[in-house]
């Protein structure tokens with residue numbers, strides 16, 4: 001099948017490369033000529049494990065190409081995916097659909113023959129209707145079916161998520177379009193990935209409901225973590241204890257500094273705004289958004305508490321800046337709020353991240369960047385693990401003791417245990433753990 005992927009950002013690039021890997025003929029299009037030129041030269045603009053190799057292989061096999069020529073790509077395609085960004089609109093938090101709508105306008109005039117136009121971007125309910133209206137207004141003769149096919153890719157694990165999905169959601173009432181979507185995903189459902197076919201609006205809502213539910217699950221365990229600290233319980237044990245109940249499930253129960261990234265924060269806010277507008281507020285999600293926002297700065301207070309109540313004039317070593325490991329993405333990363341709050345209280349910040357420092361330099365001021373964890377810990381009064389990169393999971397405490405001013409570790413991802421760190425003569429503070437829990 002011939003595929004045009006409009007938008008070669010994170011979702012477009014991963015989806016395009018994976019569809020090509022299934023054997024389809026894919027052209028990834030983008031407005032940014034520099035990005036396309038770089039991609040043609042094998043340079044991937046984002047850090048995603050396995051992506052470079054996948055792109056390289058499929059380009060070599062002639063199944064994947066990059067272009068700024070949307071007209072040529074769309075007119076040759078059986079299926080056109082819209083995978084452009086839907087950021088939060090400045091000022092009101094609604095999803096900014098201007099990129100989606102302008103892509104629809106551009107696509108409209110280049111369509112030839114029956115074409116399925118698929119929104120892959122996360123878009124509010126009803127966006128598919130508007131895309132359909134825009135296309136038929138711009139090109140009344142177009143023979144087109146507009147389908148919703150939300151993505152469920154986690155950064156850092158996107159290729160695996162694409163190739164081994166829990167489910168594929170397709171929103172359409174059109175049998176021809178459904179048939180083509182089944183064809184495009186054929187290699188997956190032959191591997192027994194369920195395809196759920198719903199109407200378009202349902203598919204659009206499934207995406208928001210999934211992200212809002214996961215954000216709620218994380219926020220729930222984060223609040224339970226706070227309670228654990230007060231009552232002398234251990235949140236990891238609580239998570240295990242409830243997660244083994246199949247009705248609850250073990251995933252997304254890791255307590256931490258609050259969720260971040262390019263999806264949960266913007267999608268939860270967009271859902272809240274849409275629901276408020278329709279007079280059916282999703283109050284639970286409203287609360288989740290508020291709790292998560294407060295939590296990031298609360299983590300800075302945790303650090304200050306571990307530093308005897310003040311960080312003024314102290315040096316704090318931050319390990320991990322990105323919103324999660326295996327990405328260079330800093331969007332809505334908890335590190336941003338935590339660092340700002342610590343700086344407000346007079347701390348000097350040293351930081352290290354295996355992949356995120358180039359992006360961090362653009363958004364963080366007055367931070368000294370280090371070459372590795374030990375360089376970061378030089379003269380530090382405390383070390384704070386903000387992102388659970390593998391590189392931080394087996395730190396050499398003897399080396400840390402040599403370079404640090406005070407031996408204090410605040411582990412916001414619970415990658416260590418109190419007992420093992422205490423044995424290394426470090427003062428240890430985790431999330432949802434209490435030293436009493438480890439006394440026995």
Ligand code: UGA
Nearest residue numbers: 151152153154155218252253254256259260261263323324
């Ligand atoms: C999320 C969803 O997991 C994907 O299914 C979805 O397709 C994607 O958003 C999207 O809408 O495009 P992503 O944001 O890449 O993917 O990353 P997640 O692994 O979901 O993590 C999001 C945030 O939650 C991170 O800040 C992470 O540290 C945090 N988190 C996650 C926790 O604090 N605890 C957990 O147990 C899990």
